[in-house]
Amino acid sequence: MDNAATAARTAPAAVVVGIDGPSGTGKSSTSRAVAAKLGLRYLDTGAQYRAITWWMLANGIDVDDPAAVAAAAGKPDIVSGTDPAAPAITVDGADASGPIRTREVTAAVSAVSAVPAVRTRLTGLQRSIAAAAPVGIVVEGRDIGTTVLPDADLKIFLTASPEARAARRSGELKGKEAVGLAATAAALAKRDAADSGRSTSPLAKAADAVEVDTTELTLEQVIECVVTLIEEKRGA
Numbered sequence: 001m002d003n004a005a006t007a008a009r010t011a012p013a014a015v016v017v018g019i020d021g022p023s024g025t026g027k028s029s030t031s032r033a034v035a036a037k038l039g040l041r042y043l044d045t046g047a048q049y050r051a052i053t054w055w056m057l058a059n060g061i062d063v064d065d066p067a068a069v070a071a072a073a074g075k076p077d078i079v080s081g082t083d084p085a086a087p088a089i090t091v092d093g094a095d096a097s098g099p100i101r102t103r104e105v106t107a108a109v110s111a112v113s114a115v116p117a118v119r120t121r122l123t124g125l126q127r128s129i130a131a132a133a134p135v136g137i138v139v140e141g142r143d144i145g146t147t148v149l150p151d152a153d154l155k156i157f158l159t160a161s162p163e164a165r166a167a168r169r170s171g172e173l174k175g176k177e178a179v180g181l182a183a184t185a186a187a188l189a190k191r192d193a194a195d196s197g198r199s200t201s202p203l204a205k206a207a208d209a210v211e212v213d214t215t216e217l218t219l220e221q222v223i224e225c226v227v228t229l230i231e232e233k234r235g236a
């Protein structure tokens with residue numbers, strides 16, 4: 001048997017995994033860790049929606065005007081890295097990983113991501129990134145299982161109680177800015193309502209997704225659970 005044939009027999013099959021769920025359920029932390037453990041690529045689609053939102057704000061586009069957002073949707077050049085050890089995102093060649101996490105962007109992102117022209121653009125980008133990952137990829141977002149990758153090998157929908165999600169986010173913000181638990185919970189609920197209520201590919205669980213309630217699980221337990229689901233799928 002030649003080397004290529006041996007490699008084909010021993011390398012694990014490429015696997016495409018979609019992880020969706022509301023804010024603060026642990027999608028990013030889990031997806032990154034799982035991809036790193038299994039040697040897969042990783043794509044944070046939320047970062048792409050944040051990047052286009054940041055560009056709109058920086059360029060004076062009224063994010064509450066869907067026609068203005070749609071007209072500008074094709075302009076920024078958004079490039080996402082897929083290394084789980086160092087997720088990267090650039091807009092027009094500049095590192096955007098810091099600016100996309102501001103409160104201003106978080107407050108505006110649901111309005112921008114509800115515009116169909118924005119979704120069409122980013123869905124195309126996400127599909128081409130996934131198709132270019134021969135080893136397989138973990139893609140996380142809100143509509144991966146329902147719209148972006150409906151043929152994914154495995155779809156997971158993470159949930160957690162609103163209280164657990166708010167507590168996780170408050171813990172994250174401690175020391176950075178004084179945001180109380182109630183305000184954090186209200187902001188999460190507002191964003192989830194907007195993301196679930198939009199007409200184009202809303203946040204939703206795909207019919208064939210495995211739901212994992214992370215409320216009572218540590219992050220390590222969630223990671224282990226997802227790794228097991230992927231290994232089962234690969235073995236099937």
Ligand SMILES: Nc1ncnc2c1ncn2[C@@H]1O[C@H](COP(=O)(O)OP(=O)(O)OP(=O)(O)O)[C@@H](O)[C@H]1O
Pocket residue numbers: 021022023024025026027028029030046168169172214217218219220222
């Ligand atoms: N099972 C868990 N137990 C405790 N903390 C967790 C758990 N999962 C994630 N976290 C923590 O909760 C915070 C939010 O997690 P993460 O950013 O992964 O969520 P997310 O679903 O990607 O959120 P968003 O959609 O808003 O980006 C992080 O600080 C993370 O370390």
Ligand SMILES: Nc1ccn([C@@H]2O[C@H](COP(=O)(O)O)[C@@H](O)[C@H]2O)c(=O)n1
Pocket residue numbers: 023045046047049050109110111113114140141142143144191195
């Ligand atoms: N597939 C996706 C992913 C994200 N969004 C929108 O982006 C926002 C930010 O996402 P984070 O995961 O970084 O918090 C999110 O609230 C959605 O509005 C999306 O629409 N589809």
